[in-house]
Amino acid sequence: MLLESAAIMNWxxxxxxxxxxxxxxxxxxxxxxxxxxxxxxxxxRNWMAVFTSFVAFLFTMLLVVDVFNGQxxxxxxxxxxxxxxxxxxxxxFGVLVDPLTVLIASFASGIGTLIMIYGINYMxxxxxxxxxxxxxxxxxxxxxxxxxxxxxxxxxxxxxxxxFCSYALIGYFFDKKGPQDPKEFTIKEExxxxxxxxxxxxxxxxxxxxxxxxxxxxxxxxxxxGTFRYTExxxxxxWLSDLHDxxxxxxxxxxxxxxxxxKSAQFPLQFWLPEAMAGPTTVSALIHAAAMVKAGIFxxxxxxxxxxxxxxxxxxxxxxxxxxxxxxxxxxxALMSATMGTSATELKKVLAFSTVSQLGYMFMGLGxxxxxxxxxxxxxxxxxxxxxxxxxxxxxxxALLFLSAGxxxxxxxxxxIDEMGGLRKDMPKVFWPMLIGGLSLxxxxxxxxxxxxxxxxxxxxxxxxxxxxxxxxxxxxxxVAAALTxxxxxxxxxxxxxxxxxxxxxxxxxEQGGHLHKTSxxxxxxxxxxxxxxxxxxxxxxxxxxxxxxxxxxxxATNFTVEAFHIDYAHFFGHTFxxxxxxxxxxxxxxxxxxxPAYFLFVRKQWxxxxxxxxxxxxxxxxxxxxxxxxxxxAIYWCLRKFKVFAEWLYENFxxxxxxxxxxxxxxxxxxxxxxxxxxxxxxxxxxxxxxxxGAIILIAVLLFIPF
Numbered sequence: 143m144l145l146e147s148a149a150i151m152n153w154x155x156x157x158x159x160x161x162x163x164x165x166x167x168x169x170x171x172x173x174x175x176x177x178x179x180x181x182x183x184x185x186x187r188n189w190m191a192v193f194t195s196f197v198a199f200l201f202t203m204l205l206v207v208d209v210f211n212g213q214x215x216x217x218x219x220x221x222x223x224x225x226x227x228x229x230x231x232x233x234x235f236g237v238l239v240d241p242l243t244v245l246i247a248s249f250a251s252g253i254g255t256l257i258m259i260y261g262i263n264y265m266x267x268x269x270x271x272x273x274x275x276x277x278x279x280x281x282x283x284x285x286x287x288x289x290x291x292x293x294x295x296x297x298x299x300x301x302x303x304x305x306f307c308s309y310a311l312i313g314y315f316f317d318k319k320g321p322q323d324p325k326e327f328t329i330k331e332e333x334x335x336x337x338x339x340x341x342x343x344x345x346x347x348x349x350x351x352x353x354x355x356x357x358x359x360x361x362x363x364x365x366x367x368g369t370f371r372y373t374e375x376x377x378x379x380x381w382l383s384d385l386h387d388x389x390x391x392x393x394x395x396x397x398x399x400x401x402x403x404x405k406s407a408q409f410p411l412q413f414w415l416p417e418a419m420a421g422p423t424t425v426s427a428l429i430h431a432a433a434m435v436k437a438g439i440f441x442x443x444x445x446x447x448x449x450x451x452x453x454x455x456x457x458x459x460x461x462x463x464x465x466x467x468x469x470x471x472x473x474x475x476a477l478m479s480a481t482m483g484t485s486a487t488e489l490k491k492v493l494a495f496s497t498v499s500q501l502g503y504m505f506m507g508l509g510x511x512x513x514x515x516x517x518x519x520x521x522x523x524x525x526x527x528x529x530x531x532x533x534x535x536x537x538x539x540x541a542l543l544f545l546s547a548g549x550x551x552x553x554x555x556x557x558x559i560d561e562m563g564g565l566r567k568d569m570p571k572v573f574w575p576m577l578i579g580g581l582s583l584x585x586x587x588x589x590x591x592x593x594x595x596x597x598x599x600x601x602x603x604x605x606x607x608x609x610x611x612x613x614x615x616x617x618x619x620x621x622v623a624a625a626l627t628x629x630x631x632x633x634x635x636x637x638x639x640x641x642x643x644x645x646x647x648x649x650x651x652x653e654q655g656g657h658l659h660k661t662s663x664x665x666x667x668x669x670x671x672x673x674x675x676x677x678x679x680x681x682x683x684x685x686x687x688x689x690x691x692x693x694x695x696x697x698x699a700t701n702f703t704v705e706a707f708h709i710d711y712a713h714f715f716g717h718t719f720x721x722x723x724x725x726x727x728x729x730x731x732x733x734x735x736x737x738x739p740a741y742f743l744f745v746r747k748q749w750x751x752x753x754x755x756x757x758x759x760x761x762x763x764x765x766x767x768x769x770x771x772x773x774x775x776x777a778i779y780w781c782l783r784k785f786k787v788f789a790e791w792l793y794e795n796f797x798x799x800x801x802x803x804x805x806x807x808x809x810x811x812x813x814x815x816x817x818x819x820x821x822x823x824x825x826x827x828x829x830x831x832x833x834x835x836x837g838a839i840i841l842i843a844v845l846l847f848i849p850f
Contacts, residue, residue: 144204149217149237149290152201152247156283159194160276163187167272184271191275192258195282199251202286205244209692214239216292216373231368236292238372241690245530246289246440249537253432254282256668260545261424263664264552274314278428281307285433289440293370294360297444301356301401301437305349308434311425312418313342341420348414352404356441359397362390375448382452386460395449395464399442399471406438406501409475413775415498416482419490419557423548426490430497431541439504439533442468446508446526454516462513466612469509473619476502478772480626484633485769488557489547492634493540496583499623500536504529507598510605510616524604528597531686535594535679539582542672546576549665550638553658554650559634564643568658573639575669580635582676584628586733593680595624599725621732628736636744 145151170183208214221234237243258278265274284307288300316339364370366388367381375381385391402408407415415435419426429435453461476499483495511525549572550565551557566573582591599620605613643651651657679686742748755762770776822833 144208145201146217148201148204148208149239152198152205152251153283153286153290155197155201156194156251156279156286159190160279160283163190163275163279164272166190167275171272187275188262188271191279192255192262194279195251195255195258198282198286199248199255202244202247202251205239206248206689208239209241209244210689212692214244214692216371219292229368231364232374233295233364233370234293235296236371237290238292239290241692242440242443242530243289245534245686245689246436247286249534250282250285250289250432250436253537253541253672254278254285254428256671257424257427257432257541257545260427260548260665260668261422263662264424264548265422270314273310274422277307277311277314278424281311281428281433285437288437292372294363294372295370297441298357298360301353301405304434304437305346305353305405308349308418308425308429309342309346311342311429312345312421313339314421314425316342338420341414341417344417345414348411349404352401352411352438354400355397355404356401359394359400362394362397372444376451379448379451379456382448382456382458386452386458391452391458392460392463395445395461396467398445399464399468402438402441402505403471404438405441406435406505407498408438408471408502408505409478410774412475412479412498413778416486416491416494416771419488419494423490423544423551426494427541427544427548430494430544431537435497435501436533436537439501439508439529442505442508443526443530443533446512450512450526453512465509465512467509468512469506469612469616472502472505472507472509473616473623474502475499476506476623477619477626480623480630481768482771483630484626485765486630487560487769489551489559489562489634489638490544490557492559492630493543493547496543496627496630497536497540499627500532500540500583503595503598503620503623504532504536506616506620507532507601510598510601510613513610513612514601514605515608524597524601527687527690528594528601530690531597531683532594534686535582535590535676538672538675538679539579539589539591542575542579542669542676543583545665545669545672546572546579549661549669550576552665553661554647555653556646556650559637561644561646562638563641563647564639565647565658566639569639569661571661571666572669575666575673576639577635578673578676580631584631584733584736585624585729586628587730588680590676590679592729593683595620596725596729597683599729603725621728624729624732625736628733629740632737632740633744636740636747640745641747 166183166187170180170187173180173183205214215238217237217239219234219236221232223230223232225231261274261278265271268274280303284300284303288297288304291297291300316335318335318338360370362385363375363381366384367375367378369375382391385394404411407413415429418429421429449461449464452458453465479495479498479502483492483499486492486495507525507528509525511523511528514525550562550569553569553572554562554565556562578589582589585592585595599617602613602617602620606617607613647658743751755765767773824830
């Protein structure tokens with residue numbers, strides 16, 4: 143390996159930076175306000191955060207070279223062994239260098255660096271940057287630590303670090319003072335800051351449900367297999383048979399999947415992610431593109447070969463239900479969230495719903511891939527690569543979209559798309575990157591999103607051709623979700639950049655001296671880099687496929703071989719993306735189905751959408767249903783309010799009247815009995831002798847008349 147310690151340095155350096163930058167900020171805060179030294183120290187603090195992320199990216203790039211050279215595997219492995227009865231157990235620490243870990247670490251650190259650069263300008267007026275930079279570096283370091291770990295338990299530690307950082311960053315503006323906005327907020331609190339804190343707490347609690355499920359599944363596997371290490375669990379699959387014999391294998395697999403459901407905001411734990419938009423835009427970009435939600439995808443991809451081999455090599459048929467659940471949850475979430483995106487009025491929330499939907503695509507691809515039968519004993523690669531590649535493609539274009547949205551919001555001082563408009567000429571350096579990101583999100587040729595989505599369509603088609611009708615169902619779901627995705631993409635682009643300037647935009651222009659402020663290079667340079675990445679990543683898919691095949695332990699365990707171990711574009715188009723079936727032409731039809739009505743509604747504006755909603759009760763009802771998130775969020779708050787009422791009744795009628803009153807009755811009775819008993823203690827010898835005699839008589843009676 144080029145540098146063996148790179149697998150530790152790429153997450154240890156962001157952790158170290160998280161400790162150093164607040165110290166620099168603390169020293170600066172002790173200096174005279176506005177002094178030159180203070181300004182220099184704060185500049186050093188800000189760029190220190192960027193530097194640590196960039197260095198982590200450089201170390202990860204060394205690992206990319208190692209993997210391409212066929213090197214990697216476990217490093218720095220330390221194990222602790224003990225026996226419980228006659229059964230051995232092992233836990234320890236180590237890192238695992240393989241294509242999956244390096245792939246995610248690459249975009250977590252690389253995209254994270256661009257987000258940090260963007261944040262220097264975007265967050266420049268914030269008064270709590272010590273806390274901001276600490277949490278952002280911990281977030282990036284925690285994500286890399288999670289994926290680089292060589293065992294379940296260590297990954298779970300990183301999993302919780304990421305969860306804590308997301309909670310703190312979503313509620314970052316907890317002290318922000320301002321009125322509530324009735325358009326989107328679903329709770330009644332005094333200030334916007336209260337809502338931000340509530341959103342962070344909501345994310346924390348919701349994801350904890352999945353975390354408990356994941357930890358339970360991990361402990362069950364550990365109890366049976368005696369190890370947490372991924373390589374040991376994959377090299378010896380007898381633990382799968384043991385769990386199957388105990389009839390808890392599918393339950394354990396679903397418990398493991400519960401963690402990704404929470405972290406990646408899949409049904410029924412999808413509620414927290416739209417509320418996560420309460421945090422700064424840089425936080426939204428990091429959560430949606432490079433960290434947090436990708437942790438759930440990682441966990442499913444990491445365990446994929448274990449359960450796939452259990453199904454197809456060990457012939458544990460029950461495991462097909464696990465893959466069916468993964469695909470079904472992903473497919474339903476993709477479709478449901480796409481419908482919500484068509485009616486959302488907040489720019490970042492439209493993108494949030496699109497993230498939930500695209501994550502659903504990834505899970506659907508992985509679930510479908512698990513159901514595809516091996517050919518000639520060789521594991522099918524379509525679904526595995528489809529989910530993994532869409533994860534990479536999505537990371538790039540979603541970071542691009544969120545950072546573009548942040549630049550727009552920063553300029554016009556509103557987050558609602560119906561208060562924007564006519565920004566194309568004033569913000570060309572934001573418009574073109576956001577257009578590229580939006581088209582990639584929609585799956586338009588030849589951008590990266592097209593190729594990654596096409597790989598998922600191809601996997602579904604392949605499953606259907608095998609005779610499994612579930613493949614056709616998932617293909618239809620993916621097609622409808624794709625059409626809706628293009629529809630709401632044209633909608634938010636048309637509202638934001640098309641048409642005439644709204645009164646709100648004109649007011650923002652006046653406040654800024656008659657024109658919108660020019661976008662800082664610290665804002666638009668990351669957009670250009672991400673836009674270029676979005677354009678080229680699809681054409682680099684053969685390279686990514688080749689990279690993902692460089693996995694000795696995975697290949698040995700699965701007998702997997704890529705058909706062409708060089709950049710073969712015939713293989714690229716024909717095999718990987720399923721262009722041999724007519725999915726390409728179906729994709730074109732899907733895009734036209736979503737694009738045309740959106741173009742005439744929101745770009746050409748040939749019909750007034752507000753008038754349509756007023757005149758048609760059916761359309762208005764559908765719109766309201768989607769806008770209210772299928773009333774799921776309302777149902778949760780309704781249940782919580784009812785539970786609160788029940789808890790208050792229980793407190794008043796049981797806690798106070800029964801529990802507390804019982805305490806007083808017992809205490810009072812004890813005191814009164816003590817007073818009565820105390821009267822028998824006269825201190826007179828003759829009376830004490832009389833009591834002793836009476837006790838002796840009772841004892842003799844008991845011994846004589848009660849048989850033992």
